[in-house]
Amino acid sequence: MLKCSFIEGPILHRLKYGKGRGQNLAKAVGFKFNKNRTIIDATAGLGYDAFILASLGANVTLIERSEKIYDLLKAAISEAKLYGGEISKIVNRMNLLFGDSKDILPNIAPEVILIDTMYKDRKKSALVKNDMRLVREVVGSDSDHVELINVALNNASKRVVIKQPRYAETLDNIKGCSHQILGKIIRYDVYVTI
Template structure:
């Protein structure tokens, strides 16, 4: 019998997000360091490619005000539902969602009108050279949002408009995006690296 694929949903209350909230290691995490969250410093963040909203939620849980941008109609609707559910949960979840603002549109058009210390860009990553099946959830996201062929343009717009830094989240072993200036420094994890472009 063919297995029916579970419907994709954005869940901030249970699963990996809740686990990371409880046991994630706070501001010592690579993403937090890349964004510039450290003792006494809490930058405002624009998440230009919101997707499932997990990075935004993590940053908001560490005290940052985060503006999420999602251009896919369907993904935006899923994010909105996820945020509403988390808000209804109350307590800590409501407080975190209170620091998140969701916008619909193309980040390249919206970023010039917004103001953020740090801009996070996590484009759909290039197809892996190894043919291991991409995680089901990621595959579902890719089916919805497609490939981000304009990632280089987005990074360039972000570099022009961020107040302090732009952070590109990218597979650890992938080549840099063509047409983008060299980054200032990198924070490398096992599977992911953060290319940090200091500006201003």
């Protein structure tokens, strides 16, 4: 069953052992340059990446267009707000919006945008993660991925970060990225837009 929680489960392991601002996600969004990053997670999903970024001090706006995933995420954020302690402080830095990022991004003057769609071939890597397989069953394959990236590139004032499986092909119709951050399983393609 698809579940979303910030008070139990794998996210707490990631919070505890994730190497803080030294982890690749933090490097990709550019924490080095600004300790108080404001980040738009344009593909919120279960909110795990957003939660990690918020735990590092960022204010994160999450956008999700699937009603079912949005409802799960909204409930998990509400539950975590009531939980108290550090978890509540973290989710208080998360602001969830419902809708399609392609429509919303041009209206919110984003600085840094994170994109992690279901588009890529996840057979060997991220599909191993059961929860992402279940998300895919709900949302499908995000076939408008390229369109979303182009909207993000046209609107981010600082950078766009695309999270992909490490060996995913670079898309032909997207211009080359500024740099990449490579992990064992995940790759971040960073487009500096300043």
